[in-house]
Amino acid sequence: MPKLKPEELAARRMEIIEAARACFLRSGFHQTTTDEICHEASITPGGLYHYFGSKDELIAAVVERSAETATERMRSLIAEADDAESAFRQVAGFFFDAMQDTDIDNVTRLEIEIWAEALMNEELAKTGRSAWKLRQDWLEALVQRGIDDGVYDAKVVEARAMASLLMAIYVGLRVGRLLGGETFDTPGAMRSLFMMHAGRLMSDQAELPVPTG
Amino acid sequence: MPKLKPEELAARRMEIIEAARACFLRSGFHQTTTDEICHEASITPGGLYHYFGSKDELIAAVVERSAETATERMRSLIAEADDAESAFRQVAGFFFDAMQDTDIDNVTRLEIEIWAEALMNEELAKTGRSAWKLRQDWLEALVQRGIDDGVYDAKVVEARAMASLLMAIYVGLRVGRLLGGETFDTPGAMRSLFMMHAGRLMSDQAELPVPTG
Numbered sequence: 001m002p003k004l005k006p007e008e009l010a011a012r013r014m015e016i017i018e019a020a021r022a023c024f025l026r027s028g029f030h031q032t033t034t035d036e037i038c039h040e041a042s043i044t045p046g047g048l049y050h051y052f053g054s055k056d057e058l059i060a061a062v063v064e065r066s067a068e069t070a071t072e073r074m075r076s077l078i079a080e081a082d083d084a085e086s087a088f089r090q091v092a093g094f095f096f097d098a099m100q101d102t103d104i105d106n107v108t109r110l111e112i113e114i115w116a117e118a119l120m121n122e123e124l125a126k127t128g129r130s131a132w133k134l135r136q137d138w139l140e141a142l143v144q145r146g147i148d149d150g151v152y153d154a155k156v157v158e159a160r161a162m163a164s165l166l167m168a169i170y171v172g173l174r175v176g177r178l179l180g181g182e183t184f185d186t187p188g189a190m191r192s193l194f195m196m197h198a199g200r201l202m203s204d205q206a207e208l209p210v211p212t213g
Numbered sequence: 214m215p216k217l218k219p220e221e222l223a224a225r226r227m228e229i230i231e232a233a234r235a236c237f238l239r240s241g242f243h244q245t246t247t248d249e250i251c252h253e254a255s256i257t258p259g260g261l262y263h264y265f266g267s268k269d270e271l272i273a274a275v276v277e278r279s280a281e282t283a284t285e286r287m288r289s290l291i292a293e294a295d296d297a298e299s300a301f302r303q304v305a306g307f308f309f310d311a312m313q314d315t316d317i318d319n320v321t322r323l324e325i326e327i328w329a330e331a332l333m334n335e336e337l338a339k340t341g342r343s344a345w346k347l348r349q350d351w352l353e354a355l356v357q358r359g360i361d362d363g364v365y366d367a368k369v370v371e372a373r374a375m376a377s378l379l380m381a382i383y384v385g386l387r388v389g390r391l392l393g394g395e396t397f398d399t400p401g402a403m404r405s406l407f408m409m410h411a412g413r414l415m416s417d418q419a420e421l422p423v424p425t426g
Binding site for chain 2: 028030109112113115116118119120125128129132133136137150151152153154156157158160161162164165167168169170171172173175176179180181182183184185186187188189191192193195196197198199200201202203204
């Protein structure tokens, strides 16, 4: 094994993570072999072992990296936005496009496989919770900006609660798209979400129930 | 094997399905052995095989039965409701209670295990889609009642689209509760959902974006 500088080691590590993720997305989590990952990353099994002591370590790194990538993309997306309303528009547009992209099904597929694995592996479950927190914290900052800028009603909207709901909706829409079959109307569900978010669901005569206490 | 009448066979079949579901919920889907199911159902492996030719068949029956049970419970819940508003209140109350119940985590756990299995088993995926349809169709009927009774704005709300969204939210909230860790605020997400549904999120000054086209 040639001597590598720390930054070269880190870059190589990142390449392996990306290669593993590509294999998982293409072949499924359980079907992917170490050989396939080594081939994709142009590394020997011995070399791979130098970076990741076990398949579990590699999976955890993929989960972490996916959350970081998603969060970075979001951050850069709204970095240019001048105010909360235009940030919302940016994010809404991104979600709308992402949900129409058939590639998202492979991502959801991998996520479900990892959830199932995490049910039997507490270390992976912990990594999964960190990844969830990374995404939800980012959403919370967005919601907080909406509150601070006066878009959301500060008396009604609580940032962490609302961010929890938005995370749940994002997850649920993707599961529905992948597993709901023809019954599940993805674009319609997205439209309904935006209408609901904008408070346009109910007719003028009606009052919809809200929780008490 | 004693001769049983058709209705006795059907009742015994149902008992086995319930026993299998209890085992899956308790021990997890992969950890459950045929022996455990036989013990729970007080049946021999040979007897079990008479009703279900394979573990896959039994799993499919559990998925179907769970969807039927959930739908029946919902139907009976709103059967007494006089109008859409009170039906909404009934359903909202039911979801609110269900989401606070720690038992729901076991149900979500089993569901995730079955989703992961369905990714590798097209027959189970098909059963899963039927089960999804059964639930979503019921929600669609509820939404349609809301439209017909003038609670929802008929120009805005489309029943299948809205039912898709509600299914997605229900699924996502349960996944968040189980896997999101301490970051995920389940009661807060539920409150936010009801506030969003009632159109109470935004301040008087703000316009929230809605999709165009």
